[in-house]
Amino acid sequence: MKFLMILAMMGWGLVWPLSKIMSETLNPEQSSCIRFIIVSFSFIPIMYIYKVPFKIPKKALIPILLTGVFNAAYSYLIYMGLLYGDAGSAGVIAEVLPIILASFLYSFIKKTTLLRREKWALAFGILSGMILIDLFGNWRALFMPFNIMFLFAALSWALLIIASRYATEYVSAISLNFYSSCCTAILLLPSFLYYGITPLWQVHTHFWFLAIIVALFCTTFATTTYYRGLYVLGVTQGGIYALLVPLFALFFAWLILGEIPKWHTLIGGTLSIFTIYLMNYCNPKHFKIFKQ
Numbered sequence: 001m002k003f004l005m006i007l008a009m010m011g012w013g014l015v016w017p018l019s020k021i022m023s024e025t026l027n028p029e030q031s032s033c034i035r036f037i038i039v040s041f042s043f044i045p046i047m048y049i050y051k052v053p054f055k056i057p058k059k060a061l062i063p064i065l066l067t068g069v070f071n072a073a074y075s076y077l078i079y080m081g082l083l084y085g086d087a088g089s090a091g092v093i094a095e096v097l098p099i100i101l102a103s104f105l106y107s108f109i110k111k112t113t114l115l116r117r118e119k120w121a122l123a124f125g126i127l128s129g130m131i132l133i134d135l136f137g138n139w140r141a142l143f144m145p146f147n148i149m150f151l152f153a154a155l156s157w158a159l160l161i162i163a164s165r166y167a168t169e170y171v172s173a174i175s176l177n178f179y180s181s182c183c184t185a186i187l188l189l190p191s192f193l194y195y196g197i198t199p200l201w202q203v204h205t206h207f208w209f210l211a212i213i214v215a216l217f218c219t220t221f222a223t224t225t226y227y228r229g230l231y232v233l234g235v236t237q238g239g240i241y242a243l244l245v246p247l248f249a250l251f252f253a254w255l256i257l258g259e260i261p262k263w264h265t266l267i268g269g270t271l272s273i274f275t276i277y278l279m280n281y282c283n284p285k286h287f288k289i290f291k292q
Contacts, residue, residue, distance in 0.1 A: 011222035013248020016091035028079030029191030036185040038215035043178035063167035068183020070160035081149030091249025096272035100125035101158035131268030
């Protein structure tokens with residue numbers, strides 16, 4: 001299971017350079033829509049294999065719909081944002097900032113008091129976000145299209161995480177992924193009316209090859225394996241594998257696109273990973289400063 005978890009995290013890291021290539025071939029809405037159409041169909045046999053019911057409880061309708069809406073917004077923003085910057089930097093920002101944002105937004109919604117280590121994590125999270133967008137090197141970086149797109153993408157994914165928490169109280173994670181993928185595909189489908197289907201016949205076959213890899217391996221396989229790993233290994237031991245994703249994103253961006261990671265991406269990414277560790281996996285007994 002541990003090997004499969006590493007393979008799944010490789011899939012989540014690989015999606016960034018492949019998505020950048022796709023975004024440069026076809027417009028963002030259609031690229032994302034095609035991805036989630038394939039994902040939606042691929043989840044059907046998985047639901048049959050694991051005997052996951054297709055029926056949606058009434059209480060889960062709104063959280064599932066919100067998950068689909070936020071997923072559509074996130075998908076559009078990342079494909080659009082990839083036109084303005086490096087896939088490696090995008091992968092680090094989009095993989096680490098949403099987790100930090102979601103944790104504190106969820107605490108605010110639930111009106112819970114932060115522990116000392118969580119307060120430290122909030123401070124580190126703010127600092128890591130400022131470093132990731134290179135705010136110290138150039139304050140105007142905050143207004144660059146790439147950073148604007150991915151900051152909103154991070155917020156969209158953070159809201160998706162919160163909506164999915166409520167949804168999984170009534171449906172399984174696999175069922176949620178199936179229906180949220182369907183919602184995303186449906187919401188992005190009007191792009192074919194706007195742009196027409198002519199561009200589809202003009203793209204090279206490598207686009208369809210990449211779309212299948214991104215959908216089946218990087219999304220369906222990786223997501224299903226991750227949730228299965230959480231069940232087998234436990235939330236703490238299984239969840240910590242997600243910290244590998246930014247590293248794989250940088251590695252594959254270098255391997256496939258030849259991108260050299262920028263210093264602020266490496267420092268901010270490292271600090272963000274530490275922040276996530278501090279929030280979710282750190283044992284305060286080992287660090288006196290973080291004790292309540």
